[in-house]
Amino acid sequence: MKKISRILLIFFVTVILLFSLFLGFIYMMSNNRMENTYTVKPTPIPKFVSASDLLEGKRLYQSRGCGDCHDVDGSGKTFINDPAIGTISGANLTAGKGGILLDRSDEELAIAIRHGVGKNGRALIFMPSTDFQGMTNEDVGKLIAYLRSSPAVNKEQGEIKPGPLGRFLFVIGEIPIWVSAEQINHEVTHLENLKPTVSLEYGKYVAATCTGCHGMKLVGGPIQGAPPEWPPAQNITKVGLSHYNEVSFIQSIRTGKRPDGSEIRFPMPWQSLAILTDIELKALWLYLQSI
Structure with missing residues (x-):
């Protein structure tokens, strides 16, 4: 009986040890990729101030789903809150306390939108830049102009804390959007404009x-x-x-x-x-x- 108990104890200790090593490996691999830095050459972004252009920027913000992560007022919100996947929050895109707008140039905001890369060159987590990598300079400019015209909201950045399952799925390629910067050609030349046509x-x-x-x-x-x-x-x-x-x-x-x-x-x-x-x-x- 004692021998069986000892074997079971060794078995469970071994399983726990192997599982701990596995989790450590996943954590290390995911961290290495999330902490990668990228060099992106800034593209001059046109400035817009007219009421019609700001209205178009607002329409782009709403129709492209920006509010799903950054809320209707641009102040950011927690859009994933799951113990396994993790807690992911969109940034405050206003000029209020806790917002990033005053600390970013239009060109830096464009890099974040189209390349998924932040001010420090590190990848943004769960920023779906693969959706926006082809956005023209004009559309990006109108979107940014709208953000700069919006009321400031005082709201601190929500938590960004990847969970164990989220990290694992990212490492095995099931959540490539986790670091969209990995999927994007950072040498691409962006279109100035694209005329809306049924084409x-x-x-x-x-x-x-x-x-x-x-x-x-x-x-x-x-x-x-x-x-x-x-x-x-x-x-x-x-x-x-x-x-x-x-x-x-x-x-x-x-x-x-x-x-x-x-x-x-x-x-x-x-x-x-x-x-x-x-x-x-x-x-x-x-x-x-x-x-």
Whole structure:
């Protein structure tokens, strides 16, 4: 009996030791990647001050889902709070106490938006810059101008604390958005502007907003970093949208209801996408039908 107890004790101690070593390895690997620094050459960002340009910047903020992480007023919020995945909070993008706006140039903000890299050159955690890496200088400029025109909100940065499961999924490649800077070409030359037209080029530009949830190939599946109760993202290629036409697709985005009358469920941000213009939605439909 004593021999069996001793064997069991050795077994459990060995398992605990191996598990501790495994956790240590995951922590070290994830930390090394999260603490990487990147050199990004700043791109001159045009300045905008007119009421129409600021209104367009606000529309970009709302329609591109910035409020999902940074709240409707730009003050930031905790959007993931799970013991396993971690606690992740968006930065305060206002000029208030705890905000980053006064401490960043337009060019530094553009690097954060399009490259996922902060002022100190370190990667931003869970910043979905893969969605915005192709954003034109003009659109980025209008977005930043809107942020600078918004009321200051005094609010300290929320906690950013990766959890053990979040770290593990990141290390094995299941949450690449954890450090989006790894996925981005930091030598790219950004477009000055892109005229809104119902075209494949412009549709692809708009569709970049969808990649954070639907994947780079837009075929859907589990959403990165989402809790297990969230439904998987839908396939929004031509195959996945076979029961839609252009009219019903746009109507669904505008109303949050599918052609069969069922409601589009959270976390699909149809309320934000409903702000897209007719040209954007028609171009998006055209592009999605091409893949």
